[in-house]
Amino acid sequence: MGFSITLQPDNLTFIAEVGETILEAATKHGHTLPRGCGDGACGVCKGNVLQGTVDHGKSTDIGLSAEERDAGMVLFCCAKPTSDLVIERREMSSSWDMLDWD
Ligand code: FES
Incomplete structure (x- = not known):
């Protein structure tokens, strides 16, 4: 089961398994999204949820921001999705967006 x-x-449509973050699911399915620290601190991966609900997990x-x-x-x-989602990524404007901080 997934979302x-x-x-x-x-x-593009892909499936996230329960407990997977949006970024993990996108990467697993070969879709490139902006990525920085991977830990909720830098904001590089920020995007919009147009439809559906999420668990914000370890977001800081x-x-x-709250706003x-x-x-x-x-x-x-x-x-992490808690329903089916429609999301909007922002444009990747520099190599900063693709840093792998792991
Ligand atoms: S906050 Fe998500 S990559 Fe840094």
């Missing part, structure tokens, strides 16, 4: 995630503006107020959260933004490295 369907549709990635906009690409209109440093990586995602951003209220506006429907999430940290893809932390957020």
Whole structure:
């Protein structure tokens, strides 16, 4: 069992297993999303949830402010789907977005 995630503006759909973050599921299915620390602190992976609900997991107020959260933004490295989702990634503008901090 898992949740369907549709990635906009690409209109690509993939499945996240229960307990998987959006970033983990996207990476597993070969989709590249902005990525920095992978730990909820830098905000590089920030994106919008257009439909559906998530568990914000280990998101920190440093990586995602309360105002951003209220506006429907999430940290893809932390957020775990709790329903099917439609999400919107932001454009990747530099190599900073692709750093692998693991
Ligand atoms: S990659 Fe740093 S907060 Fe998600």
